[in-house]
Amino acid sequence: SCGSRSIQDTTLRSYKTGFSHTAEEGKGGERKEEEEVKAPPEFQAPPTVIMFPRQQEIRSKGLRRQKRDWVIPPVNVPENSRGPFPQMLVSIRSDQDRNISIRYSITGVGADQPPNEVFSIDPVAGKMFVTKPLDRERRSSYHLRAHAVNMNGERVESPIDLYIYVIDMNDNRPEFKNQVYNGSVDEGSKPGTFVMHLAAFDHDDNTTANGMVRYRILSQTPHSPIPNMFTINSETGDIVTVAAGLDREKVSQYSIIVQATDMEGNLNFGLSNTATAIISVTDINDNPPELTSRTFSGEVPENRINVAVANLTVIDRDQPRSPNWNAVYRIISGDPIGHFTIITDPHTNDGMVTPVDFEQNRAFMLTVVVNNQAPLASGIQSSLQSTSGVTISVVDINEPPFFPTNPKSIRFEEGVPAGTSLTTFSASDPDRFMQQSIRYSKLADPAEWLSINTTNGQIVTTATLDRESIYVKNNIYEATFLAVDNGSPMASGTGTLQIYLIDVNDNAPSLLPRESQICERINRNAGINITAADSDTDPNVGPFVFELPTFPASIRRNWTVSRLNGEGTARCRLGGVSVLILGVLCVCVCVCVCVCVCVCVCVCVCVLCGVPGMVLVFVVWMKRREKERQTKQLLIDPEDDVRDNILKYDEEGGGEEDQDYDLSQLQQPDSLEHIISKPLGVRRVDERPIIPESQYPIRPAVPHPGDIGDFINEGLRAADNDPTAPPYDSLLVFDYEGSGSTAGSVSSLNSSSTGDQDYDYLNDWGPRFKKLADMYGGGEDD
Structure with a gap:
C-alpha cells in the first residue's frame, strides 16, 4: 500500500504534447508518462499537490490559446472520519508563486455556499482542509473551484475544478417498513404456493456490498406439521410454501421471523434487522356438516x-x-x-x-x-x-269458527217490511273431531234493522229498510255478526253482511232554495231560480213539473213559473202585483220554497207554512203620510238643481188618522181562516201536498195599536245590534303626503280680486256650475 509520503509526492503537470500523470514512489522510482488516461475515481489516487496548468502563446494569427488539461482526478474522502479536524486533503500551487505573491481560494457548495465551511483553504500555502466528518447519505459528492490571484486581486491563473467524492461506509442497517406483516394461504395448498412478500431498505450505497440485502427465515411457530413449512427467496423476499399439509382445523396461523442482512448476507461483516410475518391459513370447505x-x-x-x-x-x-x-x-x-x-x-x-x-x-x-x-x-x-x-x-287446539263467504252480499228493494227473512248467514267450525255447536249474535247493526237466529243464523228484518238512511253508504247497508263455539276455551269469528238496497220511488221532490228575497223597487219583474231535488235515484227522479197552486187565486195572478233548462230548474217571476213605493211587502211561499218580496227592508214572518200546499201570507207594515209635499226650502231653486242623486223625503210622523186600520186583518187574514180551522192530515209522499203544516207560532189576535210598534222596535233593535250593517264606526287613517303643494296657493281665488279674474268661462261649464258662475261672474245671488 502507498504511504502518506507517496500520496504527497503526486504531481500533475501540463505539457506541450499532452498530459502526464507522474507518481513518485516511496523510493523515488521511475517516472512514467501516459496520454488520455481517465481512471475511475475509486481507482485514482488523490494527488497531494495540484498545479495550475501552464499557458502557451501561439504566434500564428496573434492568438493565445491554452492547451488541453488533464482531467484532474477527484479527491476521495471517507465518510464518518474521526479526525482530527481540520484534516488536510490536497495542496494547490501555481508556477508563478516563485516570482510574485499568490493568494489561493475555493468556491462552491461546501465552501462559500451551504453547507458552508465544510472545506477551507490556506490562502498563502494553498492547503485545502476538510473541517468536519462527512455523511454520504446526506451528500455523496462536492464540486469546488480553486482560484489564484495576486496581491492586487488580479487573476493570475484560470480556475480549476475540484471534485470531492465521499466514500461510503457500512454504517446503516437494513430497515423494514413494518415490524409485522400479514399474509394468508389456503389450507391444503401445494408446495411452491406464493404466500407474501417482504422488503427491507438499506440507505448505504446499493451498488456496493454495503447496500446489498439478503433475507432468511430465523424461526417458525408452531412447528406443526413440520418446522420448515415455508421458505423465503434471499434476494426478492418472497415467501412460499415448502411442504404440503396445511390444515386450518389443526393450525390456523403461523408466525415467522425474517432476518435481512447487508454485505450480501455476510453475517460476520454485515448489519442485520428482523421483522415478523403472520401467515393465516384460510378455510376451504373440506368438512361436510x-x-x-x-x-x-x-x-x-x-x-x-x-x-x-x-x-x-x-x-x-x-x-x-x-x-x-x-x-x-x-x-x-x-x-x-x-x-x-x-x-x-x-x-x-x-x-x-x-x-x-x-x-x-x-x-x-x-x-x-x-x-x-x-x-x-x-x-x-x-x-x-x-x-x-x-x-x-x-x-289439536280449539280453532274459531269462520264464515265461508265473508263478506256476504245480498240484494233487496228498499221498503221491505219488518219480519222479512233476508238470508241465512252460517259459520263453519274447522274442529271436525270436537263436534261443537255454534251460536250467533249481532256485533254491529247501526240502524237496528236486523235480527239473527242464535242457532241457525237466519237473518230477519225488524224495521223497514230505507235506502235514503244515513246508515246506507253507496246503496249498501253493512251489519256484522258474531259466531261463537262451545269449546274450551270458547272461540269466536265474525262475518259481515252487505245488503244492496234497490231504490223505489218513495220520496217526493223538494224545492231549493228554501227562502229568498226580491227587492221590487230595483227590478219589478225580478224572478227567483228554483231547483227541484229528489232523494231517489234513476229512474225515480225527473223530469219534474213545476206548477203554482190554485188557491189562493192571487198566487197565479201575481206569480208565474217557467222552466229554465234541464229537468230540475225553473224561474218563479213576480208580476202584476200592486206594491206601494215606500211600503214593505213580505211574501212567504212555502211547501219547500219561501220567497220574500221587499222594497227596502224585508222582515219575513211565515204565519203558516206546510208541505201539503203553497200558502201565500201577506204581512204589510206601512207608514205613509199622504199630505201634500211640504218640504223645507232647498238651498237652491228646484229648476236649478241638477244633482241627480238628491232624493226628497216626506216627513214621517202623524196623528191618529195614520193608525186607523184593523190590526186583526194584519195578524190573521180572513182568507186563511178556513185553512187554519181544518185539521192537519197525514202527509203522503206519493202525491202533491194539500193541507199545510204549521211551521211558525201564530201571533195572538190582540187588536192593540202597540202590537205593530213592538214588532217594529224588535226589527230596529236587531238592525242596531248587527255589526255587519252599515254605517261602520271606524277611524280612517290617511297616509302623510308631505308639506306644501305643487299646485301653489289658492289665495288667488279671493273674491276681493275679482277685477283681476275673469269667471265668465264658468258659464260654459253647463247648468251644474251656473250658481257658481252667478256668484263670481256677476249674476244674481239667492
Missing part, C-alpha cells in the same frame, strides 16, 4: 307460527359463520305439500321447523338432509350426505 343424531322429534299446537317444532343440531369443523360452515337444511321426504320449512339459526347453525295445520294430519315423519352454503372444495372425498329422520306430533 354432520347431523348429531339419526332421529329427532317434537310436538307443537296446531296453527302456531314462529315457533320451533323441532330443533336439529349439526357439527361442522370449518370456520364458524362462514359459507363453508353455514348449514342448509332440506326436507327430502314426508312433506309433499310443503307444510314445513326449516330455518337455520345463523349463530348456532341449528335448524328450526315451522308449524302446520292439524286438521290435515295428526303426525308427520320427515327426512332431512343438510349441506353447506358453499360447495365442497375440489379434491375432497366426501362421504354420503348426512340425513336424519324427524317425527312431529301436532296437538
Whole structure:
C-alpha cells in the first residue's frame, strides 16, 4: 500500500504534447508518462499537490490559446472520519508563486455556499482542509473551484475544478417498513404456493456490498406439521410454501421471523434487522356438516307460527359463520305439500321447523338432509350426505269458527217490511273431531234493522229498510255478526253482511232554495231560480213539473213559473202585483220554497207554512203620510238643481188618522181562516201536498195599536245590534303626503280680486256650475 509520503509526492503537470500523470514512489522510482488516461475515481489516487496548468502563446494569427488539461482526478474522502479536524486533503500551487505573491481560494457548495465551511483553504500555502466528518447519505459528492490571484486581486491563473467524492461506509442497517406483516394461504395448498412478500431498505450505497440485502427465515411457530413449512427467496423476499399439509382445523396461523442482512448476507461483516410475518391459513370447505343424531322429534299446537317444532343440531369443523360452515337444511321426504320449512339459526347453525295445520294430519315423519352454503372444495372425498329422520306430533287446539263467504252480499228493494227473512248467514267450525255447536249474535247493526237466529243464523228484518238512511253508504247497508263455539276455551269469528238496497220511488221532490228575497223597487219583474231535488235515484227522479197552486187565486195572478233548462230548474217571476213605493211587502211561499218580496227592508214572518200546499201570507207594515209635499226650502231653486242623486223625503210622523186600520186583518187574514180551522192530515209522499203544516207560532189576535210598534222596535233593535250593517264606526287613517303643494296657493281665488279674474268661462261649464258662475261672474245671488 502507498504511504502518506507517496500520496504527497503526486504531481500533475501540463505539457506541450499532452498530459502526464507522474507518481513518485516511496523510493523515488521511475517516472512514467501516459496520454488520455481517465481512471475511475475509486481507482485514482488523490494527488497531494495540484498545479495550475501552464499557458502557451501561439504566434500564428496573434492568438493565445491554452492547451488541453488533464482531467484532474477527484479527491476521495471517507465518510464518518474521526479526525482530527481540520484534516488536510490536497495542496494547490501555481508556477508563478516563485516570482510574485499568490493568494489561493475555493468556491462552491461546501465552501462559500451551504453547507458552508465544510472545506477551507490556506490562502498563502494553498492547503485545502476538510473541517468536519462527512455523511454520504446526506451528500455523496462536492464540486469546488480553486482560484489564484495576486496581491492586487488580479487573476493570475484560470480556475480549476475540484471534485470531492465521499466514500461510503457500512454504517446503516437494513430497515423494514413494518415490524409485522400479514399474509394468508389456503389450507391444503401445494408446495411452491406464493404466500407474501417482504422488503427491507438499506440507505448505504446499493451498488456496493454495503447496500446489498439478503433475507432468511430465523424461526417458525408452531412447528406443526413440520418446522420448515415455508421458505423465503434471499434476494426478492418472497415467501412460499415448502411442504404440503396445511390444515386450518389443526393450525390456523403461523408466525415467522425474517432476518435481512447487508454485505450480501455476510453475517460476520454485515448489519442485520428482523421483522415478523403472520401467515393465516384460510378455510376451504373440506368438512361436510354432520347431523348429531339419526332421529329427532317434537310436538307443537296446531296453527302456531314462529315457533320451533323441532330443533336439529349439526357439527361442522370449518370456520364458524362462514359459507363453508353455514348449514342448509332440506326436507327430502314426508312433506309433499310443503307444510314445513326449516330455518337455520345463523349463530348456532341449528335448524328450526315451522308449524302446520292439524286438521290435515295428526303426525308427520320427515327426512332431512343438510349441506353447506358453499360447495365442497375440489379434491375432497366426501362421504354420503348426512340425513336424519324427524317425527312431529301436532296437538289439536280449539280453532274459531269462520264464515265461508265473508263478506256476504245480498240484494233487496228498499221498503221491505219488518219480519222479512233476508238470508241465512252460517259459520263453519274447522274442529271436525270436537263436534261443537255454534251460536250467533249481532256485533254491529247501526240502524237496528236486523235480527239473527242464535242457532241457525237466519237473518230477519225488524224495521223497514230505507235506502235514503244515513246508515246506507253507496246503496249498501253493512251489519256484522258474531259466531261463537262451545269449546274450551270458547272461540269466536265474525262475518259481515252487505245488503244492496234497490231504490223505489218513495220520496217526493223538494224545492231549493228554501227562502229568498226580491227587492221590487230595483227590478219589478225580478224572478227567483228554483231547483227541484229528489232523494231517489234513476229512474225515480225527473223530469219534474213545476206548477203554482190554485188557491189562493192571487198566487197565479201575481206569480208565474217557467222552466229554465234541464229537468230540475225553473224561474218563479213576480208580476202584476200592486206594491206601494215606500211600503214593505213580505211574501212567504212555502211547501219547500219561501220567497220574500221587499222594497227596502224585508222582515219575513211565515204565519203558516206546510208541505201539503203553497200558502201565500201577506204581512204589510206601512207608514205613509199622504199630505201634500211640504218640504223645507232647498238651498237652491228646484229648476236649478241638477244633482241627480238628491232624493226628497216626506216627513214621517202623524196623528191618529195614520193608525186607523184593523190590526186583526194584519195578524190573521180572513182568507186563511178556513185553512187554519181544518185539521192537519197525514202527509203522503206519493202525491202533491194539500193541507199545510204549521211551521211558525201564530201571533195572538190582540187588536192593540202597540202590537205593530213592538214588532217594529224588535226589527230596529236587531238592525242596531248587527255589526255587519252599515254605517261602520271606524277611524280612517290617511297616509302623510308631505308639506306644501305643487299646485301653489289658492289665495288667488279671493273674491276681493275679482277685477283681476275673469269667471265668465264658468258659464260654459253647463247648468251644474251656473250658481257658481252667478256668484263670481256677476249674476244674481239667492
